Amino acid sequence: MSVIKLLPDSVANQIAAGEVVQRPSSVVKELLENSVDSGAKTIRLIIKDAGKTLIHVLDDGIGMNKDDLKKCFFRHTTSKIRNSKDLYSLKTMGFRGEALSSIASVSHMSIISNQENTKSLGYEIKLEGGEEKLFEYLGKSISYPQMAKEAGVKGKVYVQFVVEKNGAITDIKIIRGIGSGCDEEAKKAVKNMPKWEPGEQRGKPVRVRFVLPVNFSLR
Ligand SMILES: Nc1ncnc2c1ncn2[C@@H]1O[C@H](COP(=O)(O)OP(=O)(O)OP(=O)(O)O)[C@@H](O)[C@H]1O
Ligand SMILES: [Mg+2]
Numbered sequence: 001m002s003v004i005k006l007l008p009d010s011v012a013n014q015i016a017a018g019e020v021v022q023r024p025s026s027v028v029k030e031l032l033e034n035s036v037d038s039g040a041k042t043i044r045l046i047i048k049d050a051g052k053t054l055i056h057v058l059d060d061g062i063g064m065n066k067d068d069l070k071k072c073f074f075r076h077t078t079s080k081i082r083n084s085k086d087l088y089s090l091k092t093m094g095f096r097g098e099a100l101s102s103i104a105s106v107s108h109m110s111i112i113s114n115q116e117n118t119k120s121l122g123y124e125i126k127l128e129g130g131e132e133k134l135f136e137y138l139g140k141s142i143s144y145p146q147m148a149k150e151a152g153v154k155g156k157v158y159v160q161f162v163v164e165k166n167g168a169i170t171d172i173k174i175i176r177g178i179g180s181g182c183d184e185e186a187k188k189a190v191k192n193m194p195k196w197e198p199g200e201q202r203g204k205p206v207r208v209r210f211v212l213p214v215n216f217s218l219r
Contacts, residue, residue, distance in 0.1 A: 017103070024050060028055055043057065073127055111125050145181030156215050157178055159186050162209050172187055186214040
């Protein structure tokens with residue numbers, strides 16, 4: 001039986017994100033490096049709640065056109081190198097083409113940009129990494145138990161869990177299950193979920209209890 005599986009892009013990106021984005025300051029570093037690389041003369045940085053609510057970087061560098069904006073958040077897309085030889089003559093701060101894709105996979109990101117001498121007012125691209133990615137992750141990491149498939153069992157498993165102050169997931173419980181292995185499968189997927197952004201009350205991290213419906217449907 002083959003046991004090796006290709007990770008879906010969304011999960012690979014979240015793993016890579018753990019390397020690039022350890023804390024909000026890593027996001028600030030990556031975005032400021034991009035601004036410096038873009039040749040900006042003025043860079044403005046706006047931060048709310050130590051970067052947990054908002055990190056806003058404005059620069060007057062070269063900017064991106066519509067096509068660049070569509071490409072910039074894919075993994076390994078960069079304007080800074082073309083081949084391995086370029087690695088020996090690097091003058092830029094970034095080159096791996098991973099920062100924006102990593103940040104996008106764990107945040108709600110919006111980029112507005114324009115270039116000089118264009119008639120357009122500029123373009124905006126919005127990426128909702130958070131919840132959408134969570135459901136994508138669940139969809140891809142859960143497999144339908146054979147037993148449930150054969151018995152035609154379908155429906156929603158409600159998994160309750162707590163996101164601790166440090167973002168870790170604890171106290172996983174099935175509050176309504178459908179049996180035939182589905183409950184265990186849903187619990188396992190929640191247990192292996194990437195760390196969450198901890199909840200907040202008046203700027204302070206708090207424990208938050210969540211209930212997540214995991215849908216098992218036969219196609
Ligand atoms: N502020 C910016 N102004 C203009 N172009 C930008 C800006 N930020 C990003 N870009 C473009 O998007 C591309 C992707 O950025 P990203 O930070 O993901 O990768 P990188 O800087 O090439 O490499 P690294 O992952 O090492 O930072 C950049 O190569 C650049 O072309
Ligand atoms: Mg960069």
